[in-house]
Amino acid sequence: MDSMVILRMRYLGDSLLLVPTLRKLLLAYPGIFLTVVVNRGTEYPLKNLSGIRVVVFDNRSFWGKLKSSYDMVRLARERKWDLWVDWTVSDRSRLFSRLADASRKLSCGWKKDERPSSQNSIYVPVDFNHGPDPVMNQYESSLRKIGVHLSATSDPLVSSSASSRMEIETWRKENRLDQETPILLIHPGGREWYKRWPPDRLAQVGNWWSKVHKGVVVIIGTREDQTLILSVTSGFQPETRFLIVQESIPFIHALMESSTLFLGNDSGPLHLADAAGLYGVGLFGSTTPAVWGPVSTGRLLTLYDPPACSPCSHEGCSQGVDNCLRRIEVNQVIEGLSRQLKLREKHLKEVSLS
Template identity: 25%
Template structure:
């Protein structure tokens, strides 16, 4: 391998998927410290990696689909990449990586991708997506990595969050035994049936405030407005609504300040794990073994057999897996988590 390899990683546009790449990117930088790593990413996926010290360049792609990527083919070919990493596993992406002209191309050997790869990784059984990406780095000679997801907050974002909370009566320097707990009741529009019922979020939040003197934050963006409104109208305890859509860096700093995040399976869940905040994951139909909170110290609550969420789209009651999770279960898990920080 070149002493200063030029590395191209085909990244993502989603928050969680992009965070899943961070252990692999860290492993590659350790393996080739003088290398130059470029990640091809879209939207929020690009924002997630822009401050990552293990990424030298984020190549932003506007638009969606393969046409958007191929529109940059000439520019990418000029760089003459030594290594291409097929994180986005599909035949079209394998063809694209081959078309860029990467000398070495690593990816999972399935869906016909192997024809366009120089380093083929055998398909794996039931493993977390993070493990899958790490196997790609290992195929190139890098050592494994078990340090978890990463997101790097800035001092400006941390100070902004501290001031925001102080103005609302919560001093991060003097918590006075009050746990700072965030609720994220939302999801993408595609996966709305993966939401825990809003009234149960409200009941859980109320109990944590009344019984454990918690300071309650309600997180959400425009897509989550209906859930936020329903919870806001139901809560009878003090709380603060935070628009989580403005800045990924500010959201990360806010989650880092929290003692706990209670959340549906979502991007913010993975962001919380990346900044070291304990999570209670309301998993519903998702399979946490593949896409759950990565690393130790988190609690997953699931009352149905894990599988593909897609199997519930046309079910008579798509929300059945979420309705099976009770308030008592979530409150107990929350108390267990914040007890670890001696705030209960």
């Protein structure tokens, strides 16, 4: 196989979870012309992978979608592709796949949308909500249906750039943070309100970190998260030292590499923390970590106490203040962070002795 296109036009976490599979493909097919299509704002982790052409679909405006759709039609007819893979599961990606000139096509989607397979087009039902397999395993299982077999393991780590690491050094100096200062990164955001652990509970964890570990709490998020961030910081004790960082993804990535622990909901930054090699705790409610959990084993502990309705279709939540994330208590998170801190210290000691 000499050429391949993969469509995964979703979110940042989806791009990060794709990294191990892409590395396996490059290893299995040296010299392959591999093109990956992702949405604007989610391309960062893939741009650091050598041997991959990244095509960005601009889904943020009408004109952006129009221009990107034209570019996608050109891509579909650019050459006779050996394999065209659609892992996006959307009407738009299905249209582009139908237009593609490819020797073989692999499409994935819900069981209820299943269409008859043909000689060169195979449809594989997947369930990215209920699994039960991790999403990465579902990717690779679908590839096996068309005879593409990949190695068993791959590293999810992605390194930040040297320029971003230099920015972090400057940031540390400006905020008087030496290398020994323990940093707890907290990401309070989530795509939907019911995918966010309550801000007052995040504040309680931050107060614990400051009091017990004499550390600094760093809240990360976007400009759109401003109200949510303020809801967290309003619960801090006067003696709790905290900083707010609303910077680019490369900056956040480098910051994660130099931090102590991470705490956040199931979202892109959780998987970015995994890619940065950061230890910590991920909070799951409407999604299951069995499918959407971190790729690495051990570094990030996932907490999940599902009600009968989880995992759900993410079309809203009728549970209100009794939603699934509220089932996770503060003491559970503190115990989890304490456990991960010990694992981190053990790992650093082993590295220093090796």
